[in-house]
Amino acid sequence: xxxxxxxxxxxxxxxxxxxxxxxxxxxxxxxxxxxxxxxxxxxxxxxxxxxxxxxxxxxxxxxxxxxxxxxxxxxxxxxxxxxxxxxxxxxxxxxxxxxxxxxxxxxxxxxxxxxxxxxxxxxxxxxxxxxxxxxxxxxxxxxxxxxxxxxxxxxxxxxxxxxxxxxxxxxxxxxxxxxxxxxxxxxxxxxxxxxxxxxxxxxxxxxxxxxxxxxxxxxxxxxxxxxxxxxxxxxxxxxxxxxxxxxxxxxxxxxxxxxxxxxxxxxxxxxxxxxxxxxxx
Numbered sequence: 238x239x240x241x242x243x244x245x246x247x248x249x250x251x252x253x254x255x256x257x258x259x260x261x262x263x264x265x266x267x268x269x270x271x272x273x274x275x276x277x278x279x280x281x282x283x284x285x286x287x288x289x290x291x292x293x294x295x296x297x298x299x300x301x302x303x304x305x306x307x308x309x310x311x312x313x314x315x316x317x318x319x320x321x322x323x324x325x326x327x328x329x330x331x332x333x334x335x336x337x338x339x340x341x342x343x344x345x346x347x348x349x350x351x352x353x354x355x356x357x358x359x360x361x362x363x364x365x366x367x368x369x370x371x372x373x374x375x376x377x378x379x380x381x382x383x384x385x386x387x388x389x390x391x392x393x394x395x396x397x398x399x400x401x402x403x404x405x406x407x408x409x410x411x412x413x414x415x416x417x418x419x420x421x422x423x424x425x426x427x428x429x430x431x432x433x434x435x436x437x438x439x440x441x442x443x444x445x446x447x448x449x450x451x452x453x454x455x456x457x458x459x460x461x462x463x464x465x466x467x468x469x470x471x472x473x474x475x476x477x478x479x480x481x482x483x484x485x486x487x488x489x490x491x492x493x494x495x496x497x498x499x500x501x502x503x504x505x506x507x508x509x510x511x512x513x514x515x516x517x518x
Contacts, residue, residue, distance in 0.1 A: 239447075239490045241483065242279040242307065242361075243513045245505040246450070246498040249284070256502045267301055274302040277509060279309065279361060281450075281496050286311040286366070288325055289343070290350030299357040307361035308354055309394070309448070309494060313347050315340075316387075317365050318380070344387050355391075361494055362394040362421060362446055369398040369433060373407055378414060385418040394448045394494075396423035403436045415442040424449040424486070426479065428456050437478075439486045447490040449483065451508065453499030468501045471508040473515070480515050 247253065248269055263272045273280060282290065290310065298308060315321040321332040327346055330339050354360040365384060371377055384393070395415055397403065402411045415422050424439035426449070439449055453469030460466075487493040495512060497505040 238484070239487045239492050241487050241493045241495065241516055241518045242277075243495045243509050243516065243518065244277040244279040244281070244497070245273075245500065245509050246281040246496050247283050247500050247505070248273040248280050250500040250505075252502045253500060253506065258503050258506060267297075270298065270301045274306050276506075278303075278305065279307050279494055279496070281364065281498075282308050282310045283498075283500075284311075285347075285351075286314050286317075286319075289313055289327065289346050292349055292353055295351060295353035299353055299359055302359065307359050309361040309364055309496065310351055310354070311364045311366060313343065315343050316347060316384075318368050318371060360392065361492075362392045362448060363388065364394050364396065364423070364448070365420075366396040366423075367398060371397065372399050373401055373411065381414065381418060381420070385420070392421070392446060393419070394421040394423050394446065396425065396448075396450065398433070398435065400433060400435050403438050403440070408438070408440070412440050412442050415440075419443060421446045421448055421490075424482075425452060426450070426454070426475075427452040428454045431456065437482075439482050441486060441489045444490055446492050446494065447486045448494045448496070449479070449486070451479075451495070451497045451499060453501075453504070467499045468504070469499045470504050471497075471499065471511070473511065476508065476512050476515055479512075483516060 259269050259272055263269060315332060323332045326332060326343065330342055351360060401407055412422065421443040422440040425435040426437055427435060441447060453467050455466055455469050483493065483495060497508045499505050499508060
C-alpha cells in the first residue's frame with residue numbers, strides 16, 4: 238500500500254489563525270508553519286491560485302518544515318482559465334489568457350516561484366482546479382494538452398468541477414485523457430444534492446500519486462460567502478464512507494494525498510486529524 242498523507246488546504250486561513258488552534262508563541266508566520274508541519278505531513282498552498290508564488294517564500298517553507306514534508310500548490314488562476322485581475326500580474330501585464338506572450342510570462346513566474354520546492358523534493362503536486370464551465374470536449378482536450386507541454390516534468394493533479402467529466406460513459410474517457418498526459422485525477426467530496434455536484438469517485442490515472450479533496454457538504458457551495466461554502470464539520474460517518482475507498486486508492490498509487498478544504502475555523506484540521514485516526518496512519 239502506498240503512503241497516505243492527510244492534511245488541510247491551508248495553514249494560513251484567517252479563520253484558522255483566529256481560532257486559537259495555534260498556541261501562544263507560535264502565531265507568527267514561521268511559528269504557524271512549524272507547528273502545522275509538526276502535526277501533518279502535507280499541506281495545500283491555496284494562495285498559489287490567488288497570487289503568483291514567490292521563490293523567497295518557497296525557500297522559507299523548505300527551511301521551516303521537516304525533510305519529508307510536502308506542499309501541494311494550487312495553480313494560479315490565469316493558468317486554469319479563471320478570471321484574473323491585472324493587479325495580480327507582474328509588471329502590469331494585462332490579464333489576458335489568450336495572449337501567448339502574457340501566458341509565457343506568467344508560466345515562467347509561476348515556475349520560478351515553486352522551483353525551490355521542486356529542488357528540495359517537497360513539491361507534492363501542482364493542482365489544476367479547473368473552472369465549473371470547463372466541459373468535456375475538443376477545446377478542453379486541447380487545453381489539457383497545452384498544460385501537459387507547459388508542465389513537463391512536474392507532478393500534476395487535475396480537479397474537474399463540471400460533473401459531466403465523471404458521469405456515465407464519459408468517466409472512462411476522462412480517465413484515459415488524464416492518463417495520457419500523466420496527470421493524477423482528483424477525487425472530490427462535496428454536497429451531493431446540487432446540480433453541480435461531483436460524484437464521489439476516486440479514479441486512478443497515475444501510479445505515482447492520487448489526490449482526494451474534501452470540500453465539506455454545505456448546500457451553499459458555489460453560491461454563498463466563503464464561510465458559508467466551507468462551513469461544515471465532518472461526522473465520523475461521513476469520513477468513514479471514504480475509508481475503504483481511500484485504502485483501495487492507496488493500494489494503487491505510491492502516495493495518496495487526502496486534503497480537507499472545509500477551512501472554516503478548526504474544521505479542516507480537526508477533520509484531517511480524525512481521518513488520520515480512522516485510516517490509522
